[in-house]
Amino acid sequence: MCLCLGNVIIGYSLCWSVPVIPKLIDPAQTPLDEALTVDQCSWLAAIFHLGVITGSQTGAFLSNIVGRKPTLILFGALCLSSHIIRVSARNFTTLFVGRIINGLGAGGISSGNLVYIGEIASSDLRGIILTATGVLHTLGSLLVFSVGPYVSYAVVEYTVIALGTVHAAALFFIVESPVYHVIRGNEDAARNTLHFLGRSKDVDKELKTMIENVKQRNIQYTQLNSKHRLLKCTWFDIFRRRRNRRALMITATLLTIQEGSGIICIMSFATTIFRKAASSVNANVATIALGVTQVFGILLAPLLVERYGRKSLLIFSTAACAFWAALLGADFYLELINHPLLSSIRWIPLATLISFLICYNAVKYSFKFLINIY
Incomplete structure (x- = not known):
């Protein structure tokens, strides 16, 4: 539940331009010093996706270094800060920067949620929960479609700021992924997390599976100079x-x-x-x-x-x-x-x-x- 609110925010952010662009073009509704041109609005819609690409890759990299939980908190904070920047914007440049940061946060949350949910959910519920994230994504889009056209620009932003605040606070209450503990070689912490998640009956089996999966996913045997060494897989593979x-x-x-x-x-x-x-x-x-x-x-x-x-x-x-x-x-x-x-x-x-x-x-x-x- 703590994570899925992030998917609502992603859907909201993705379709933010739909009700907002008509307001930014209209001199009577725009909160900026002057109404935007069509080209400027197109950049606002497009630059978000460049941020998503960068954020998803950065999030995947950081999650293996500092952990899943800190990475999700970081990108949740980025998303929240982007909404605050946008609501205070009075020119195109500030709005543009806020939109880029929004894309970075959304990309990190999107990739981080999929990884985290896949690692904490039991196998019989994993598919249902991952499907639910897609449904919540579309509900976020529906929310901005339904609210955006009938309220001011400021209310559109304050709505997602409220969601972002709850989401960022909720992330502090999640536990670190047991798979990350296994990656760091801390099997005792992974075992404790599995107990906390209510999977006490199959802890040994789950832990063994996680260890095997981590080895298969991240490590391969390569023969170098007639010696066997362990090397991490790279993009070149x-x-x-x-x-x-x-x-x-x-x-x-x-x-x-x-x-x-x-x-x-x-x-x-x-x-x-x-x-x-x-x-x-x-x-x-x-x-x-x-x-x-x-x-x-x-x-x-x-x-x-x-x-x-x-x-x-x-x-x-x-x-x-x-x-x-x-x-x-x-x-x-x-x-x-x-x-x-x-x-x-x-x-x-x-x-x-x-x-x-x-x-x-x-x-x-x-x-x-x-x-x-x-």
Whole structure:
């Protein structure tokens, strides 16, 4: 529960630009000294993801050095500080810096939560809890979609500051991961943590499994000068072995398709898209409908995967995403040339984006299964 609030904040931060950008462009609503341009708002939406990339890698590195708990506290504090910077911002530069720090914090929390939950949860609950983090992520997006359009910029920020304060304080009450204790060679501490987590019946078995997994994941035997030494795996090992290169090619292709689908653009500019497309549904209401669809889609995806299989669903859903994106593009083109047909199909933007999100969640869930296999 302490960790999952972080996923709500990540979802909130990811879609922060959706209700906020219209306020920043509008001279009557902006809290800044002057309204922002479209290009500046695009940078605010994009730079967050650069921070996420950096934060996730930095968090993974720090978690093995200082521990999972201190790393999560650090990135939780970064997220909280970013919201405080943003609410006090009076110019684009300050807002830009706050957005970068927000991305760093969100990236560290995202990767840290997955690792920590995977290491403290028992095997029969691990899958359910990890799935729940995705649901809470979409609930965070739904929260900012629902609140953001109807309150001031300051209230949007104060809402996430309140969530961030509770999250940062709650992280002090979690225990260090037993796997980290094993990595540091402190098996007694790992044993005590397992007892604390209520897994006393299988402590010896769990501890043995953790020790074996740590060895398999972080250490390999390499022959050097006819002597056997223990070396930590590096990024170069991905390219040295043929099977690793194949797995990298497959997963990189899948993830490129997933991220290249335009999902980040859609979720960052949903309200703007509906306004530009002249949808028959109010732009704010349509955006909330997208948030609800996201929650529904992430709950539906596991059922579809189990029923139709990973590969088949992946092919169908990817093709469907392309179709719905093309249909939305056609609607924009009709708007551009002011075609008379447009007046009778004002419902197209909302319908296409809802369909796109449902298919995208199926794609995303299929990717997770296939990437784990490869």
